[in-house]
Amino acid sequence: MRLNFQNEEGFTLIEALLSLIVTSFILLFITSGIMQTQVIKDEIISDSSMINRHHDTVSGDRQIEWHMFLNQLEYYLQGSKNPRAKSDLLIVDEWKEEENKFKEVSYKRSHTNRRVLFRSESGGTQYLLVGAYRINFRLEGDDWLIVTNSFDGIKEYQGKIRVSSWIEEAEEVKEVEVEEVIE
Numbered sequence: 001m002r003l004n005f006q007n008e009e010g011f012t013l014i015e016a017l018l019s020l021i022v023t024s025f026i027l028l029f030i031t032s033g034i035m036q037t038q039v040i041k042d043e044i045i046s047d048s049s050m051i052n053r054h055h056d057t058v059s060g061d062r063q064i065e066w067h068m069f070l071n072q073l074e075y076y077l078q079g080s081k082n083p084r085a086k087s088d089l090l091i092v093d094e095w096k097e098e099e100n101k102f103k104e105v106s107y108k109r110s111h112t113n114r115r116v117l118f119r120s121e122s123g124g125t126q127y128l129l130v131g132a133y134r135i136n137f138r139l140e141g142d143d144w145l146i147v148t149n150s151f152d153g154i155k156e157y158q159g160k161i162r163v164s165s166w167i168e169e170a171e172e173v174k175e176v177e178v179e180e181v182i183e
Helices: 013-053 055-077 164-182
Strands: 081-086 089-096 101-109 116-121 124-130 134-140 144-150 156-162
Touching: 055 124, 055 144, 055 156, 081 134, 081 164
Parallel strands: none
Antiparallel strands: 081 089, 089 101, 101 116, 116 124, 134 144, 144 156
């Protein structure tokens, strides 16, 4: 048996070293990824236990979220007319520049997820407040909207929004009634 060392096909030393280095890097990335997911999991667990221990922090966050919601709602209601409120539903007519007319817009909780308050207009919806456990809209006078909500069923938040366009509408209606009586 004679061996021919001239025609042997196989890997060179450099090719073997390169494949070993590439394999090592792949294993390094996989193990570091597994270790990182464990660190993230531990942080999530510790953060959730901190939330349970520090209820005041969550309550403060809810307070900020509540005020942001009230500011957003006040912005949307400016210029609206004909408010109708009952329990967890508010309906107003808002002016739409592109259509040059008033359109009905409702603020209500979702039927599928009872803890989300959204703004609905022409079939589209926009989430305004997540975690609305019990929300209530109430009209007071001609220009005030009282909004109450509980995120957890225990602590209740209340906001009062004055909408000047509702006063103007009420005054226009009173002027029309006075004119009708005089005639």
